[in-house]
Amino acid sequence: MIIQEHFSLKQHNSFHFDIYADYFSAPQNEEEIIEVLSDIKFKDLPLFVLGAGSNVLxxxxxxxxxxxPDIQSIRLIDENEQSIWVEIGAGVDWDHFVQWSVEKGYxxxxxxxxxxxxxxxxPVQNIGAYGVEVMDVITQVNxxxxxxxEPFSFKNKECKFSYRNSIFKNGLKGKTxxxxxxxxxxxxxxxxxxYRGINEELEKLGETNLANVxxxxxxxxxxxxxxxxxxxxxGSFFKNPVVDKDTAAKILAAFPEAPYYVVDNQHTKIPAAWMIDQSGWKGKAMGNVAVHDKQALVLINKTGKANGNEILTLAAEIQQSVKSKFGIEIEKEVNVI
Structure with a gap:
């Protein structure tokens, strides 16, 4: 099992910060994971499990x-006339799996x-977009x-999924x-x-089908x-806040043009990107970092020379502006290390 020392993480975090890990390992199966974790050399050292580095700062x-983890397996578990059950290794690129699924007609x-x-x-983040969350299709996490x-297998309900959340982000954070x-x-x-924009794109493509979606x-x-x-x-640096209906009513009374999505009878989702834009941050730069000019939820390493603390300073300024204008605290979606 190869363990590399003073390993550059520049290509393993999507902000491209020029930082290093004292030790780095990319095991390709469960046995190699256990081998690394069993090494007494690492017993008292901090440990972090890294995916693609796309949601970490x-x-x-x-x-x-x-x-x-670099487990690259795609395995059929079961199927019937209507459905198929598959098990996907932790190291498989998410969009590669989506592409595979669509090409198979699933x-x-x-x-x-x-x-x-x-x-x-x-599953950690319960990723979601365009009206779908991954908890809708997960049956088990291993x-x-x-x-x-020791190994574990959690069924869907045991994962305690909620909006951009799960047991792996709370009670079991840093433990699995x-x-x-x-x-x-x-x-x-x-x-x-x-969801806004999809049907317009489908009209250009000429037909509504799985591949075209x-x-x-x-x-x-x-x-x-x-x-x-x-x-x-x-990607999205902040969560879209879900507020109670009274708070939503106050915001919509003050800002009738505000976009919103009804979650249930008691809760409404207000897009954080809209609030950030209304607070004057869209496209605004602070030194090496900036808010993306086309999507206000995205904070960028504008010059390629930024560090994590610069991004966090910008994020704090945005959070304060949104709270002052709307009375809502927007939460970070990224995992800060």
Missing amino acids: FKSDFKGLIIK FGIENLSLIPGNVGAC GIYLDTL IITSVQFLLHKQGILKTD RKAIVHIRESKLPDPQTTGNA
């Missing part, structure tokens, strides 16, 4: 061990196209407890390493195209979001 060099995750990251990270090195995720996909499905969403995301390969960013 490092404030400085990491003085410990980083494990990046419905369920097409609206999650082009979300950066690896499969192993998707992994290893870091303290005992996910090795694979099982999904239920469908051979026939109802396409969700009611993916194409439409890829085009929308590419037109709004900077490519992390060229402009360092972590």
Whole structure:
């Protein structure tokens, strides 16, 4: 098992911060993961499990061990006339899995196209977009407890999914390493195209079908979001706040043009991007960092020379502006290390 020392993380975090980990390992199966974690050399060192580095912000060099699971398996578990169950390794690129699913004609995750990251990270954050959350299709999450090195398998309900949240982000944060995720996909499905912009793109493509929904969403995301390969960013930096109906009513009374999405009878989602834009931050720069000029949820390493603390300073300024204008505290979506 190869363990590298003083390892550069510049290509392993989507902000492209020039930082280093004392130790780095990319095990390719569960046995190699256990081998690394069993090494007494790392017993008392800080440990961080890294996916694609697309939803993480490092404030400085990491003085410990980083494990990046590189399990690349795609395995059929079961199927019937209507559905298929698959198990996907934690190291598989998320959008590669979405593309594979669409090419096979399986419905369920097409609206999650082009979300950066690896499969192993998707349950942690309960990734979502265009009216779909990954919790809608996950049946089981498999992994290893870091303290005992014993395996676990959590069914969907045991994962305690909620909006951009799960047990892996709360009660089990820093206590597990996910090795694979099982999904239920469908051979026939109802396409969700009611989110803004999708139907307009589908009209250009001429037909509403599974492949074209993916194409439409890829085009929308590419037109709004900077490519992390060229402009360092972590996608959506803030969560969209879900507020109670009274708070939503006050905001809509003061700002009748405000976009909103009804979550249930008691809660409404107000887009953070709109509030950030209304607070005057869209396209604004602060030294090496900036708010993207096409999507206010995205903070960017504008010059390529920024560090994590500069991004956090910008984020704090934005949070204060939004709170002053709307009375709402927007939360960071990224994982700060």
